[in-house]
Amino acid sequence: MTEQAAAPERELTALEQRFPGVVTLDERKGYEGHIVQADKLIEFATALRDEMGYDYLSSITAVDYLTDDEEAESFFELVYHMYKSTGGAALVFKIQIPRDNPVVDSLVELYPGADFQEREAWDLMGIKFEGHPDLRRILMWDGFEGFPLRKDWKEPYYEEDAKPFGNRWPGGQVYRIEDKNPYGKNNQYPDGFDPSTWKESEDPKLYEVLEKAAMEYSEDIDTEQVVVNLGPQHPSTHGVFRMAVRLDGETIVALKPVMGYLHRNHEQIGERNTFIMNMPFTDRLDYLSSMSNNFGYALAVEKLMGDKATPPERAEYLRVIMAELTRISNHLWAIGFLLNDLGAFFTPALYAIEERELILDIFEAVTGSRMMCNYFRFGGVARDLPEGTEQKIKDLVLERLPRKIDELDLYLTENELIRSRCEGVGVITPEDAIAYSAAGPVLRASGVPYDIRKADPYSIYDEFKFDVAARYHGDVYDRYLIRVDEMRQSLRILQQALKKLPKGEILNGKNPYQVRVPAGEAYGRVEGPKGELGFYVVSNGKPNPWRYHVRAPSFINLTILEKMCVGQKVADVVVNLGSIDIVLGEVDR
Amino acid sequence: MSEMNPPENMNSNGYEVPPEMRNNIAITTLDKIWNMGRRYSVWPMMFGLACCAIEMICTAASRYDLARFGMEVMRPSPRQADLMIVSGTVTKKMIPQIVRLYNQMPEPKYVLAMGACASGGGPFKEGYNVVSGVDKYVPVDVYVPGCPPTPQALLHGLMKLQEKIDSESIRTVRWYQPGGEEPIPVPILGPDIIDPRDFPKFKSVKAAPAKAETAAESAEAA
Ligand code: SF4
Numbered sequence: 001m002t003e004q005a006a007a008p009e010r011e012l013t014a015l016e017q018r019f020p021g022v023v024t025l026d027e028r029k030g031y032e033g034h035i036v037q038a039d040k041l042i043e044f045a046t047a048l049r050d051e052m053g054y055d056y057l058s059s060i061t062a063v064d065y066l067t068d069d070e071e072a073e074s075f076f077e078l079v080y081h082m083y084k085s086t087g088g089a090a091l092v093f094k095i096q097i098p099r100d101n102p103v104v105d106s107l108v109e110l111y112p113g114a115d116f117q118e119r120e121a122w123d124l125m126g127i128k129f130e131g132h133p134d135l136r137r138i139l140m141w142d143g144f145e146g147f148p149l150r151k152d153w154k155e156p157y158y159e160e161d162a163k164p165f166g167n168r169w170p171g172g173q174v175y176r177i178e179d180k181n182p183y184g185k186n187n188q189y190p191d192g193f194d195p196s197t198w199k200e201s202e203d204p205k206l207y208e209v210l211e212k213a214a215m216e217y218s219e220d221i222d223t224e225q226v227v228v229n230l231g232p233q234h235p236s237t238h239g240v241f242r243m244a245v246r247l248d249g250e251t252i253v254a255l256k257p258v259m260g261y262l263h264r265n266h267e268q269i270g271e272r273n274t275f276i277m278n279m280p281f282t283d284r285l286d287y288l289s290s291m292s293n294n295f296g297y298a299l300a301v302e303k304l305m306g307d308k309a310t311p312p313e314r315a316e317y318l319r320v321i322m323a324e325l326t327r328i329s330n331h332l333w334a335i336g337f338l339l340n341d342l343g344a345f346f347t348p349a350l351y352a353i354e355e356r357e358l359i360l361d362i363f364e365a366v367t368g369s370r371m372m373c374n375y376f377r378f379g380g381v382a383r384d385l386p387e388g389t390e391q392k393i394k395d396l397v398l399e400r401l402p403r404k405i406d407e408l409d410l411y412l413t414e415n416e417l418i419r420s421r422c423e424g425v426g427v428i429t430p431e432d433a434i435a436y437s438a439a440g441p442v443l444r445a446s447g448v449p450y451d452i453r454k455a456d457p458y459s460i461y462d463e464f465k466f467d468v469a470a471r472y473h474g475d476v477y478d479r480y481l482i483r484v485d486e487m488r489q490s491l492r493i494l495q496q497a498l499k500k501l502p503k504g505e506i507l508n509g510k511n512p513y514q515v516r517v518p519a520g521e522a523y524g525r526v527e528g529p530k531g532e533l534g535f536y537v538v539s540n541g542k543p544n545p546w547r548y549h550v551r552a553p554s555f556i557n558l559t560i561l562e563k564m565c566v567g568q569k570v571a572d573v574v575v576n577l578g579s580i581d582i583v584l585g586e587v588d589r
Numbered sequence: 590m591s592e593m594n595p596p597e598n599m600n601s602n603g604y605e606v607p608p609e610m611r612n613n614i615a616i617t618t619l620d621k622i623w624n625m626g627r628r629y630s631v632w633p634m635m636f637g638l639a640c641c642a643i644e645m646i647c648t649a650a651s652r653y654d655l656a657r658f659g660m661e662v663m664r665p666s667p668r669q670a671d672l673m674i675v676s677g678t679v680t681k682k683m684i685p686q687i688v689r690l691y692n693q694m695p696e697p698k699y700v701l702a703m704g705a706c707a708s709g710g711g712p713f714k715e716g717y718n719v720v721s722g723v724d725k726y727v728p729v730d731v732y733v734p735g736c737p738p739t740p741q742a743l744l745h746g747l748m749k750l751q752e753k754i755d756s757e758s759i760r761t762v763r764w765y766q767p768g769g770e771e772p773i774p775v776p777i778l779g780p781d782i783i784d785p786r787d788f789p790k791f792k793s794v795k796a797a798p799a800k801a802e803t804a805a806e807s808a809e810a811a
């Protein structure tokens with residue numbers, strides 16, 4: 001809408017030539033990709049997928065460009081990131097739609113992986129996706145008032161648009177925000193709301209959807225079907241996650257994940273925070289692997305900041321070392337708790353936790369915290385290794401962990417019970433895995449050797465020799481095996497990194513309290529332990545991000561859960577979920 | 590008054606037991622026996638909310654070993670649990686379930702707010718879906734600060750709970766009062782979370798313009 005008049009001298013890009021009049025280059029400063037006409041979205045996306053091989057829809061998000069400026073127009077922008085599953089850089093395109101009528105075609109038909117992401121955009125931004133089969137709120141509950149990520153929506157504890165808030169700043173008057181709220185709580189209601197007339201809705205839409213799914217399922221014999229809710233407080237759901245299942249006997253007829261029980265408004269708080277303040281918040285996304293979260297966010301902001309935030313070499317090595325240690329500790333946890341889900345209650349998990357604790361010891365020594373490391377800074381890392389830690393890491397990586405992983409392998413891999421419970425369960429075909437935007441171990445266990453560290457290398461991963469682990473059956477057993485494989489590959493990287501770890505600076509420039517981030521957008525993605533973790537950041541030159549979005553692998557990997565489970569037994573649902581390895585902090589954000 | 594070796598301390602002052610019978614016989618009060626039984630078998634509910642739950646699991650694992658306190662029996666069902674460790678951020682979407690779980694726990698029941706979030710909202714306090722502290726809805730016995738509290742901190746909190754149990758008397762605890770305890774009304778998911786106990790407030794708020802800023806208030810807080 002804003003950039004219709006392309007400069008005539010510029011040579012047309014390949015996409016513009018292919019879609020004349022439909023696609024224009026995004027020429028705003030600091031932006032990349034193309035802008036596509038909203039009504040041609042389906043046509044364009046079909047061509048992308050079928051002609052050009054962009055078969056992997058990684059991320060969909062929306063940005064609210066609200067402006068007070070009379071001259072400029074306010075609009076919503078949808079941002080799509082696509083990849084080829086064979087590797088390479090992203091293709092970014094955008095759709096601009098008016099704020100007063102935010103409707104756009106849904107891509108679920110073409111890319112089933114768009115399902116949850118579109119629902120999220122509807123829930124938080126209020127964008128309607130025409131043709132979406134099940135457009136319900138996903139993180140908040142049905143009936144919640146307002147679309148919280150819109151720039152004109154204010155939370156009940158609203159103080160100012162951006163931190164640091166005046167009242168906490170030197171000279172400010174400190175007050176408690178609760179005291180300003182008439183209810184003394186974090187609540188607000190529409191004008192004239194009368195609670196006594198409110199009728200609580202028991203998720204009627206959810207059960208309608210289950211009903212519909214059940215109708216499509218046909219059996220010769222007529223049996224009575226029941227709806228069972230697993231969660232949100234259920235020991236097998238790894239946190240507060242709920243699955244509404246419709247059962248025919250013990251067989252799953254339909255399954256709908258219900259989430260949002262840990263929706264902590266990460267993105268909205270992130271847009272109030274300054275750039276650097278968000279670093280500790282990223283720790284709390286996937287709280288089992290805080291270092292990788294830091295990594296992704298640092299990459300995104302560094303992209304925006306350009307050269308002055310290039311990390312020195314030692315910092316790059318430290319980053320890789322920490323990220324790979326995180327991967328090992330995460331996979332240990334994942335395997336331990338998968339075994340829990342299988343019924344081997346806690347004994348294997350205790351062994352896994354024992355090793356994880358040793359890795360946490362290193363994190364604690366380096367960063368001061370066991371779990372919430374907050375270690376990365378734009379342009380480097382926060383602290384150097386304290387004395388003796390390097391040796392400690394070496395002992396662990398060269399001596400202990402290889403032995404322990406072999407041990408785990410020895411006890412578990414050939415175990416008959418594990419094999420009979422896991423083999424052939426929850427199978428995902430490679431085509432489905434790509435279509436549903438599965439990422440990380442889930443994707444690779446289905447025979448798609450896509451690992452961002454190789455496919456689109458970042459940091460210094462191209463300097464290391466390692467293999468992309470891949471398995472080909474796509475069942476629970478392979479998802480277990482792939483985690484063992486990946487731990488071994490991580491050890492390989494760690495061994496090389498420790499050998500080559502250079503001396504020198506760890507931070508480009510000083511450790512600042514406030515960073516200057518030029519206007520523009522950036523998408524930083526890393527191969528986190530759970531899959532592709534992406535941060536989409538838009539800056540308008542102010543100290544706070546204008547938009548801050550997290551492409552959370554745990555969240556998007558859940559899109560395929562229903563497909564994995566239908567037709568199987570209830571007990572397998574728990575195992576299937578365990579094999580995806582979700583962390584609710586990241587699912588709900 | 591931490592009683593690490595209870596049989597020795599069980600005896601009430603003023604009732605001397607001959608030395609050769611010290612470890613076999615005690616003359617004591619019902620309260621003391623009652624409390625001893627309770628403090629060594631606090632069964633927590635297996636209930637993880639967020640990041641803090643991971644540290645709770647680590648506390649239960651071999652290195653920190655909750656079993657030393659008689660608390661390793663994590664019960665997935667509230668009906669068998671004595672202690673609810675609220676380990677993580679309490680959201681508006683989750684609070685109805687938490688209140689329901691609390692109501693389902695048999696007495697005596699205790700609540701431990703683990704971490705900054707459960708105690709007061711923590712880093713996510715200003716979030717629109719976050720409840721700023723579980724004590725807005727259920728009564729809390731022990732608060733453990735930290736984000737996340739280390740396992741040592743959690744253990745310390747649990748020891749504080751034991752001390753609290755020691756100081757209880759069955760005559761005064763709230764669940765043995767005549768008439769028993771009313772269950773806590775379950776919050777409702779409306780346009781925003783609605784606490785049924787707030788119903789009277791709605792009328793008065795409507796009368797007064799919302800969010801009126803009183804200078805006196807902020808000066809007081811400062
Ligand atoms: S207190 Fe910190 S660690 Fe605990 S749940 Fe809250 S954010 Fe997570």
